Amino acid sequence: MNDTSHAESLAADLFRMVMQAKERGIAVDRGFRNHALESPRLSITYLFLPRAELLKVSAFPPALRRxxxxMNALVCLEAKKDNGRRTTLGIHLLWATDAPLAEVCGPEAVQEELVLPGVAAYTEQVRGLLRADIARAAKTDA
Incomplete structure (x- = not known):
């Protein structure tokens, strides 16, 4: 998958999450979470947060504040340990918009406002996690 098709796919996914939340009656402009993946070793959660809430997060990287x-969409990757504890592997800012989420008109609008450094960092981290998981599985099978 090339960068353009990946951005289109991610934008479509983010837009779908907003639309599904609206359909469930969630006040999307206040923010919400979407738990996208929950496996025995990894959790991926998308966070849709208003500016005021996001800037309260002390660990939010200063370089991304600009x-x-x-409204902002982030993705949080967490490793799950055998004892049930979670370790944050990464938090990436994927999308930032001045439009209220309830008024976002389509995936194209989302794609225009993707935060490309965040998308690139997220993509690279997921690729690395998948490579490590494949290597771990190959060792187990050997």
Whole structure:
């Protein structure tokens, strides 16, 4: 998958999450979470947060603060240990918009406002995790 098709796919996924939350009656402009993946070793959660809430997060990287807008979509990757504890592997800012989420008109609008450094960092981290998991599985099978 090339960078353009990956951005289109991610934008479509983020837009779908917003639409599904609206359909469930969630006030999307207040923010919400979407638990996208829950496996024995990994959890991926998308966070849709208003600017005021996001800027309260003390661990939010200062270099990314310039990208923050009225509404923001982040992805949080967490490793799950055998004892049930979770370790944050990464938090990436994927999308930032000044439009209220309830008014976002389509995936194309989302794609235009993707935060490309965040998308690239997320993509690279997921690729690395998958490579490590494949290597771990190959060792187990050998």
């Amino acid at each position: 990208f923050v807008r009225r």
